[in-house]
Each structure stands twice: as structure tokens, then as C-alpha cells.
Amino acid sequence: MAIWACWLVTVLALVQCWNILNENTIWDFVYDAPAQAGDLIGRMFPPRWSVLPSLWQPLWDTVNMATLGTLLGVVIGVPVAFLAARNTTPSVLLARPLALTAIVSSRSINALIWALLLVTVLGPGVLAGIIAIGLRSIGFVGKLLYEAIEEVDTKQVEAIEATGASGPQRLIYAIVPQIMPAFAGIAVYRWDINIRESAVLGLVGAGGIGLQLNASVSRLAWPEVTVIFAAILVTVFLSEWVSAQVRKRII
Amino acid sequence: MGDSVSWSPPPLIRNPWLRYGLYIGAAIYLSLALGTLHLNWARLAQGLDRGWAFISAFAHPDIAKHGREIFEGFVESLTMTAVATAAGVAISLPVGLGAARNLVPMPVYLLCRGIIAVSRTFPEIIVAILFVKMFGFGPLAGVATLAFATIGFMSKLLAEDIEDIDASQVEAIRATGAGPFQVLNYAVQPQVMARFIGLSVYRLDINFRESAVIGIVGAGGIGATLNTSFERYEFDTAASILLMIIGIVMVTEYASSLVRGRLR
Amino acid sequence: MLTISGLTKRYGSKNAVGDLALTNVDLTVPKGQLMALIGPSGAGKSTLIRCVNRLVEPTEGRIALDGVAVTGTGATALRRARRRMGMIFQEYALIERLTVMENVLSGRLGYVSFFAAWARRFPRADVAEAFRLLDRVGMRGMEDKRADELSGGQRQRVGICRALIQNPALLLVDEPTASLDPKTSRQIMRLLVELCAERNLAAIVNIHDVALAQMFVPRIVGLRAGRVVFDGPPEGLTPETLTAIYGEEDWTATIRALEDDDG
Known part of the structure; x- marks a missing residue:
């Protein structure tokens, strides 16, 4: 009975959602969508490969934004993770909730929104992109790393404690060696994600290949868009391959 | 030495x-x-x-000035999230089944894996640009984007789960003379259902976050409102929107962890 | 000399009746004495040993090593007291991803600064002592191996080195042989006895293998439900005393096994 009530509520909610969508949609455009799609694809081919040489610099910027942003995220995310982990936090009442809030805030807000914000503050360019990527990475690195810290083998920590080691010594000698593989995996994985994200940050003005994409889309230069898509795809595949290789070596 | x-x-x-x-x-x-x-x-x-x-501006966020826009933006975002998740999950069921190597013949497998690969490769925002071009500005393009991304995410994980299931249970049901749908119902579904529901809830969470972004390129939702507030340097409005996004994400994350905890 | 008086440990909240793990335990371990602690699972052996170096905080009672109080002190004094007590664990508790040498040197952490620990820059005298100890336990040339490459017996030898390099007055040994095969168990027990004799070390050894305890240890303390019910030489372990410690069972086989070994 309760299950049926749940279903009923779900269906009603979806119908209501549909109504809201309906109000905000111009259906003539939608009926036209297949034709538009065909038109779009028609215009995207053949690709204008001649723009490729002008893409190297933005691609280099994209990779740099991802790498430097990851570094920034790691440098800030690691201390945050130690503050957030129950077994290493200096205070459960103050530091832990603050660190967890920082992690949630960073995770809730997409790198694009951070970039939007930073472009307004710092002006357009690679720097805004790096900081946006870094801010978004703090939450990712922080969350996964603090979970790894909470899962360390307590017997090893106890053994170091029994030698008369101080708290910081315990951290560096018993906990850090245990989380190193997890840490390396997390960092490389995030770098891989960051390559994808930094490829689109240019859409809001934060540098990289996304700037070119934005320019071509607004000029309706679809043959160029095809080439840019291809460039992004190849970069993403390469970074995914690198990240998979590194993670395989570590484990 | x-x-x-x-x-x-x-x-x-x-x-x-x-x-x-x-x-x-x-x-x-x-x-x-x-x-x-x-x-x-x-x-x-x-x-x-x-x-x-x-x-x-975070110290004194201002909801009142553009209260109506903010409210409508969030309603639109939540609507997009709900519809896109429902549609995406519904479509990802057959695609995911088809992408499980232990259930289907090779051509179906390749087709479904192809769909997954295409869906997972492109960042949401790029998909959104294309859908906005096709459907025009508005939430429908957003729904299509999110649903498209959901298909790749859910199908891949579902297929991996199905490939990891205990083969002896499938054999046992097959041995009773059951047809393919009965096999699905009795041998496969019980093994993957709980995690599938858990993942759907998790994806709901992701879709909400993404819905806040794709508005930047015109695909509806709170992202458009946010973008406008930044362009006008109305930081107090932007701050209030960001705080609300963080709040909603916290609530949905907590709710989804509850749901997943109960399913386990 | 270790003195324990009125030691009580209650798990759970302080006011509630809670689970009494230890009740009013009084023990004295003189310098150089090897003492085995036997008793059924859950009798409080492990809790007792962990109360001595306060890995588990005692609820009541006093503990002192060579006249220096271990209980009721601040963090710095506690770390100083812990330096004087080497601990050896059932499942070795080595840092699996560090080398043998780093594991041995970790016994000196109580004596060096944070930065020395971080950079692994230990005093040369410590390194020399670590090499001597590894040599003594038969691990020469293994210092650069990672702990997770070692066998159980080798790991326990590293664990022993880590405890000894602290230059302790007392060893706390928690089920040193529970994860080892019978032959390696005897080798490890023999090594422990020899090392304690060489360095005139006192030791408390938790052990569930009564025959092994009888074979190597001159003083045996029986614990049951958190109370000391036997304290004496191995010869005093009669079927009656074993029944008092472990409960009703046919004990003749256990005791005969001991006589066979001696004969």
C-alpha cells in the first residue's frame, strides 16, 4: 500500500514537473529540432582543419590550468583532509565541522561557477581558471583523502604511539605511509577530471581551449567547432590513458 | 654492513x-x-x-532584490533535475542491460557500449550548447543534456554490476527452464537492484549540481540567474544563490546517504 | 620494577555499571623478571597490558615504573614513560609500507624531534644500534626490505627490534606467537627469553598457549574475568588451578604435553 502511495506521489510530481517545463518551452523550436540537428551536422562537416595550428597554445594553456589547479587543490586539500578526518583532527567540535563545510562548499559548486566568479573578480585569463580548478579540487581531494585517513589500520598507529611518539610524529610515521597510495591515486584521478573541466572553462572567459570554442560557437563557425571538439576529445583520451597507467602502477 | x-x-x-x-x-x-x-x-x-x-556579500546575502527570479530559477533547476533523472534512469535500464557482456549477443553489446562512450566523453556543458542549438533556449535543452549524461553514467555502472553478478544464480534459474525475462527478474534483478537505486539517488544529486551550470549557456535553471547576477556585479544576489546551492546539495547529499544506508 | 596497584578498568560510561574488564588488580614485576599472563579470551589480558602504557586509560588504580608514576600524568610525562616500555604486538603492527630499518628506528621516535622523524634523520648511534639488533635477531642484510615482503616470523623479529631499540626497562608483549606456526612460535619465545636475560629486562607476556608459557616463563599469572586468580611458578599449574582460570575441562593432556617436552 505504502509502495503504491510512493509511486502515485512520484507520478504526480513528474506530471507537475512536466507542466512547468511545458510552460517554459517554445514547442515550435522543439518540433524543428530534428531539422536543426541535421542542419547542424551538415554545417559541422567537413571540418576546417586549417584552424588546428592556432589551437596548440590554448591546448597548452588548458593542460597547464588543469595541472597547476590540481597542485593548488592538493596543497590546500591535504591539510583540510587531516582536519576533517576523525582520527587526526585537532578538535572535533571546531576544526572538523569547519573542514567538512569547506569540503561540501567546494564540492557543491562546479568549476565553471567558480570560474564565472573569478573571472568577474580577477578578470579573464588563465589565472582565474587555475584558481577555479583548484577551488573545486579541494573538496574532491579533501573528501576522498579524509575517508582514506579514517580507514587506516589503527594497530600500526597504536604501535607507534606505544614507542612514546608525539602526535605529529604518529601522523608522519604511521598514518602518512598508509595513505600514500590512496593519495597518489586521488591526485592523478582529479588531474584527469580537471583536464576535462579546464577544456570548457574558457566558455566563461577563464582561458584555455574553451575560449576558442566560445568564439567559434558565437561566430557560428561550425566547421571550426568540429576541429575544437576533436582536439578536446584527443586531449581527454590522452589524459585518461595517462591517469589509468599511473594508477595501475601505484596499485 | x-x-x-x-x-x-x-x-x-x-x-x-x-x-x-x-x-x-x-x-x-x-x-x-x-x-x-x-x-x-x-x-x-x-x-x-x-x-x-x-x-x-556572503555576510549579507540578498534574496529579496531578485527573489522572484531566484525562486523561479531554483524551481526550474529542481524540475530539470527530477525529469532528467527519471528519464535518464529509465533509458539507462535497457542500455545498461544491453551493455552487460554476460547477457546479450555481441552486436547489441557493441551498440550499447557505443552509446555509453559517446555520452560519457563530452562534458555536460558542451552537450548543452548543442542541445540549446537544437531545442532553443530553455529548460528542455537542459533536461535533454542531463538525461543524456545520466544515461552514460547509469548504464556503465549498471552494466559493470551485472557483469560482476554471481553467474551460478543465473544458471540455477536458467536450469529451471525460465525464459530470458524470467532470468532477468529472478536472477539478475535481486543482485543489482539495491545498488541501482542507490546510484540513481546519487545521480539525482549530481544532476542538481550540473543543472546549476548548464544555465550559463542558456539551458535553463538557476545557472542563468547566477550568470546574470555576476554580469551585473550583484554580488549579494550571487552569494545568496551560491549559499542556496550549497544548502540544497548538503540536504540532497545527506538524504541520498540515508537512502543508500537503508538499502545496504 | 613495575608496580600495579588497585588497577580497575571499566568500559563504557564512568557512572554506569558498565563492563568491568579489570577489577582491583595488584601486581609487582621485579627487574629482569619474565611474567606470563594467561587466561581465557576476554579475561582482560590485553586490557591489562594496554593499561600499563595507557594505550587504554585505566579507570582507577596506580601504575609506576621504577618509582616513576605512569598514571595521572600529562601527555609529555606519559610519552617519557612510554619510552621505557617496549611493546610487541600479536599481528606485529609494523608499518607495512616502510622498510625494515624505518620500522626498527621508529622505536626511537620518543627520543627525536618531529623533523628528524619526518626526514628519517636519526642519530648515527641509533642507526648503529639498529644494525646491531637486526644482526642479533638474524635479520642481517634485510634493512632495505619493505615490511610487507617479510614472513610472519621475520616481522615479529622486526617488532622485537623496534621494542628493544627504545632501550626499555620493561617489555609488554601481547600474544607474540598467536599468528605464527608452532615451530616459529618456539623460536620467537626462545629469542624473547634470551634477549630479556641479556639485557636484564622485565616482561609481561600475554599468551594463550599454556604449554608454551610453562616451557619458557618462570612466573605465571592467571587472569579470569578481570581478577588475578593464580600467581606462581609453572609447576603450580595443576588441573585445579587451570580449572580456576579457564573453567571445567580435562587438563591432563595439557600438563602431560609439558612433561613430554621437558623429558
Whole structure:
């Protein structure tokens, strides 16, 4: 009975959602969508490969934004993770909730929104992109790393404690060696994600290949868009391959 | 050996050429990458004021000034999230089944894996650009984007789960003379259902976050409102929107962890 | 000399009746004495040993090593007291991803600064002592191996080195042989006895293998439900005393096994 009530509520909610969508949609455009799609694809081919040489610099910027942003995220995310982990936090009442809030805030807000914000503050360019990527990475690195810290083998920590080691010594000698593989995996994985994200940050003005994409889309230069898509795809595949290789070596 | 009194841990990379080569390579890369920054100090100094204005806006977020836009934006975002998740999950069921190598013949497998690959490769925002071009501005393009991304995400994980199931249970049901749908119902579904529901809830969470972004390129939702507020330098409005996004994400994350906890 | 008086440990909240793990335990371990602690699972052996170096905080009672109080002190004094007590664990508790040498040197952490620990820069005298100890336990040339490459017996030898390099007055040994095969168990027990004799060390050894305890240890303390019910030489372990410690069972086989070994 309760299950049926749940279903009923779900269906009603979806119908209501549909109504809201309906109000905000111009259906003539939608009926036209297949034709538009065909038109779009028609215009995207053949690709204008001649723009490729002008893409190297933005691609280099994209990779740099991802790498430097990851570094920034790691440098800030690691201390945050130690503050957030129950077994290493200096205070459960103050530091832990603050660190967890920082992690949630960073995770809730997409790198694009951070970039939007930073472009307004710092002006357009690679720097805004790096900081946006870094801010978004703090939450990712922080969350996964603090979970790894909470899962360390307590017997090893106890053994170091029994030698008369101080708290910081315990951290560096018993906990850090245990989380190193997890840490390396997390960092490389995030770098891989960051390559994808930094490829689109240019859409809001934060540098990289996304700037070119934005320019071509607004000029309706679809043959160029095809080439840019291809460039992004190849970069993403390469970074995914690198990240998979590194993670395989570590484990 | 016993006489030697100095000792240092063996290095991580044993080959010294490779080790120092990597150090030097990393140093060169870092200096090159930092060299591309082209810092414009005058602009940055100007930015500090704006940055401070933005941070202080968090202390007094203003919902009232554009209350109606914010409210409509969030309703639209939540609507897009709900519809896209429902549609995406519904479509990902057959695609996921089809992408499980232990259930289907090769051509179906390749087709479904192809759909997954296409869906997972493109960032949401790029998909959104294309759908906006096709459907015009508005939430429908957003729904299509989110549903498209959901299909790749859910199908891949569902297929992996199905490939990991206990084959002996499938054999046992097959041995009773059951047809393919009965096999699905009795042998496959019980093994993957709980995790599938858990993942759907998790995806709902992701879709909400994404819905806040794709509005930037015109695909509806709170992202459009946010974008406008930044363009007008209305930091107090932007701050209130960001705080609400964080709040909603916290609530949905907590709710989804509850749901997943109960299913386990 | 270790003195324990009125030691009580209650798990759970302080006011509630809670689970009494230890009730009013009084023990004295003189310098150089090897003492085995036997008793059924859950009798409080492990809790007792962990109360001595306060890995588990005692609820009541006093503990002192060579006249220096271990209980009721601040963090710094506690770390100083812990330096004087080497601990050896059932499942070795080595840092699996560090080398043998780093594991042995970790016994000196109570004596060096944070930065020395971080950079692994230990005093040369410590390194020399670590090499001597590894040599003594038959682990020469293994210092650069990672702990997770070692066998159980080898790991326990590293664990022993880590405890000894602290230059302790007392060893706390928690089920040193529970994860080892019978032959390696005897080797490890023999090594422990020899090392304690060489360095005139006192030791408390938790052990569930009564025959092994009888074979190597001159003083046996029986614990049951958190109370000391036997304290004496191995010859005093009669079927009656074993029943008092472990409960009703046919004990003749256990005791005969001991006589066979001696004969």
C-alpha cells in the first residue's frame, strides 16, 4: 500500500514537473529540432582543419590550468583532509565541522561557477581558471583523502604511539605511509577530471581551449567547432590513458 | 654492513638518471607553465576590491532584490533535475542491460557500449550548447543534456554490476527452464537492484549540481540567474544563490546517504 | 620494577555499571623478571597490558615504573614513560609500507624531534644500534626490505627490534606467537627469553598457549574475568588451578604435553 502511495506521489510530481517545463518551452523550436540537428551536422562537416595550428597554445594553456589547479587543490586539500578526518583532527567540535563545510562548499559548486566568479573578480585569463580548478579540487581531494585517513589500520598507529611518539610524529610515521597510495591515486584521478573541466572553462572567459570554442560557437563557425571538439576529445583520451597507467602502477 | 652507521631510506625510483631526470623535467614544466600566466597586476589589484566585495556579500546575502527570479530559477533547476533523472534512469535500464557482456549477443553489446562512450566523453556543458542549438533556449535543452549524461553514467555502472553478478544464480534459474525475462527478474534483478537505486539517488544529486551550470549557456535553471547576477556585479544576489546551492546539495547529499544506508 | 596497584578498568560510561574488564588488580614485576599472563579470551589480558602504557586509560588504580608514576600524568610525562616500555604486538603492527630499518628506528621516535622523524634523520648511534639488533635477531642484510615482503616470523623479529631499540626497562608483549606456526612460535619465545636475560629486562607476556608459557616463563599469572586468580611458578599449574582460570575441562593432556617436552 505504502509502495503504491510512493509511486502515485512520484507520478504526480513528474506530471507537475512536466507542466512547468511545458510552460517554459517554445514547442515550435522543439518540433524543428530534428531539422536543426541535421542542419547542424551538415554545417559541422567537413571540418576546417586549417584552424588546428592556432589551437596548440590554448591546448597548452588548458593542460597547464588543469595541472597547476590540481597542485593548488592538493596543497590546500591535504591539510583540510587531516582536519576533517576523525582520527587526526585537532578538535572535533571546531576544526572538523569547519573542514567538512569547506569540503561540501567546494564540492557543491562546479568549476565553471567558480570560474564565472573569478573571472568577474580577477578578470579573464588563465589565472582565474587555475584558481577555479583548484577551488573545486579541494573538496574532491579533501573528501576522498579524509575517508582514506579514517580507514587506516589503527594497530600500526597504536604501535607507534606505544614507542612514546608525539602526535605529529604518529601522523608522519604511521598514518602518512598508509595513505600514500590512496593519495597518489586521488591526485592523478582529479588531474584527469580537471583536464576535462579546464577544456570548457574558457566558455566563461577563464582561458584555455574553451575560449576558442566560445568564439567559434558565437561566430557560428561550425566547421571550426568540429576541429575544437576533436582536439578536446584527443586531449581527454590522452589524459585518461595517462591517469589509468599511473594508477595501475601505484596499485 | 654492521659497521656502517649512516642509513637513509632507499629512494622511490631506484635509477638515479630517471629520478633526477624526472625532478628536472618537473621543474622545467612548472617554470614554463607558471610563465604562461601573464599576470596583470593592475587588473589583479582592482580585482582585490571586487573579491573583497564578493566575500563580504556572503555576510549579507540578498534574496529579496531578485527573489522572484531566484525562486523561479531554483524551481526550474529542481524540475530539470527530477525529469532528467527519471528519464535518464529509465533509458539507462535497457542500455545498461544491453551493455552487460554476460547477457546479450555481441552486436547489441557493441551498440550499447557505443552509446555509453559517446555520452560519457563530452562534458555536460558542451552537450548543452548543442542541445540549446537544437531545442532553443530553455529548460528542455537542459533536461535533454542531463538525461543524456545520466544515461552514460547509469548504464556503465549498471552494466559493470551485472557483469560482476554471481553467474551460478543465473544458471540455477536458467536450469529451471525460465525464459530470458524470467532470468532477468529472478536472477539478475535481486543482485543489482539495491545498488541501482542507490546510484540513481546519487545521480539525482549530481544532476542538481550540473543543472546549476548548464544555465550559463542558456539551458535553463538557476545557472542563468547566477550568470546574470555576476554580469551585473550583484554580488549579494550571487552569494545568496551560491549559499542556496550549497544548502540544497548538503540536504540532497545527506538524504541520498540515508537512502543508500537503508538499502545496504 | 613495575608496580600495579588497585588497577580497575571499566568500559563504557564512568557512572554506569558498565563492563568491568579489570577489577582491583595488584601486581609487582621485579627487574629482569619474565611474567606470563594467561587466561581465557576476554579475561582482560590485553586490557591489562594496554593499561600499563595507557594505550587504554585505566579507570582507577596506580601504575609506576621504577618509582616513576605512569598514571595521572600529562601527555609529555606519559610519552617519557612510554619510552621505557617496549611493546610487541600479536599481528606485529609494523608499518607495512616502510622498510625494515624505518620500522626498527621508529622505536626511537620518543627520543627525536618531529623533523628528524619526518626526514628519517636519526642519530648515527641509533642507526648503529639498529644494525646491531637486526644482526642479533638474524635479520642481517634485510634493512632495505619493505615490511610487507617479510614472513610472519621475520616481522615479529622486526617488532622485537623496534621494542628493544627504545632501550626499555620493561617489555609488554601481547600474544607474540598467536599468528605464527608452532615451530616459529618456539623460536620467537626462545629469542624473547634470551634477549630479556641479556639485557636484564622485565616482561609481561600475554599468551594463550599454556604449554608454551610453562616451557619458557618462570612466573605465571592467571587472569579470569578481570581478577588475578593464580600467581606462581609453572609447576603450580595443576588441573585445579587451570580449572580456576579457564573453567571445567580435562587438563591432563595439557600438563602431560609439558612433561613430554621437558623429558
